[in-house]
Amino acid sequence: MRNSTLFLSVILVVTLIAGCKKQEEKAAKKPVRVETEVVTVGGVENGQTYVGVVEENEATAVSFTTMGVIKRMYVSEGQVVSRGQLLAEIDASSSSNGVEIARASTNQANDMVKQAEQVYAQAKDAYDRMKILHDNGSLPEIKWVEVETRLRQAETGLNSARSGVASAQAAEKIARKGVADTRLYAPVSGVIGKRQLVVGETALPSQAVVSILDISTVKVKVSIPEDELNNIGAGTPSYITVDAINSSFNGGRIEKGVQADVVTHTYDVRINVSNPSRKLLPGMVASVQFLNGSRGESGNVYVPISAVHKNPGGECFVWTIDANKQAHRTTIAVGSTKGNRIAIISGLRVGERIITNGGQKLSEGTAVVF
Secondary structure (H helix, E strand, O other): HHHHHHHHHHHHHHHHHHHHHHHHHHHHHHEEEEEEEEEOOOOOEEEEEEEEEEEEEEEEEOOOOOOOEEEEEOOOOOOOOOOOOOEEEEHHHHHHHHHHHHHHHHHHHHHHHHHHHHHHHHHHHHHHHHHHHHHHHHHEEEEEEHHHHHHHHHHHHHHHHHHHHHHHHHHHHHHHHHOOOOOOOOOOOEEEEEEOOOOOEOOOOOOEEEEEEEEEEEEEEEEEHHHHHHOOOOOEEEEEEEEHHHHEOOOOEEOOOOOOOOOOOEEEEEEEEOOOOOOOOOOEEEEEEEEEOOOOHHEEEEEEHHHHHEEOOOEEEEEEEOOEEEEEEEEEEEEEEEOOEEEEEOOOOOOEEEEEEOOOOOOOOOEEOO
């Protein structure tokens, strides 16, 4: 009995240990949240942080070309749409009736052409027969004049009937276009920004129904004081942080406004930022730091001091993140410091993403989120 109890106790202990190990392994696999930065060709921060707002690259207002009551809406705000996608429809009953009327007119005009062709064929046949008699001098001149007159009248009637068909076909084409105009298609690809009208409301020609935003590239707008504007050029590197999505980005080409705000004496500066994942949305608040362009000794780049660690052997390293969002130790050589950043002499490539905060919790290959 005692042996059985001991045996059960051993099994229980082994099971508990195995369960704990599984829990530890599961916990170890849980991604660690970190803060990151992309290595840029820029250099040292100028010490000034600006508050910016994310804007769309372009906004397209989409509207009907005809008036009508909106019958269906096929998109919602925030939805990604492709060029040519159906967005909305207005009531097409009156336009459809117009097509039916125009089609009936076309059919009637075609019937009139057939009748006119028969009359013309008869007049032409009589003309050909009487011409032989006229040329032989066997037909009185007055009769010949009557034959010629009937042929001209038949030809005029045929031409008039054909013109009627052309007019009817044109009217039918216009009516069909009226039906097509009751459907609203996306002229460009993008994201639905705002719906201006809803089902049941009357859409007027050129009245915006929805707006489509191009956010594959966005612009971060900041206001720069006039005495600091000359320090920023079209190619000045910048570093942008957006807390709403817990992400940081390297800014691209800069567009400088030329008209100052009359009250604040600031100029609008817009920084282009690539946004292929569409994480950056218009209206998000961003923190912007411009880099002064100095890259230090031998063209080094600078990273935050908090990103640099030392291993037991005294070598410096940073945590880099691969395409699978796993952390790896990358050995580096460091140079001088400037402010809260330190020069990297070797070991990093421009475009690599490094971890600037949260590296204490990591080991080689740890999954991270940022």
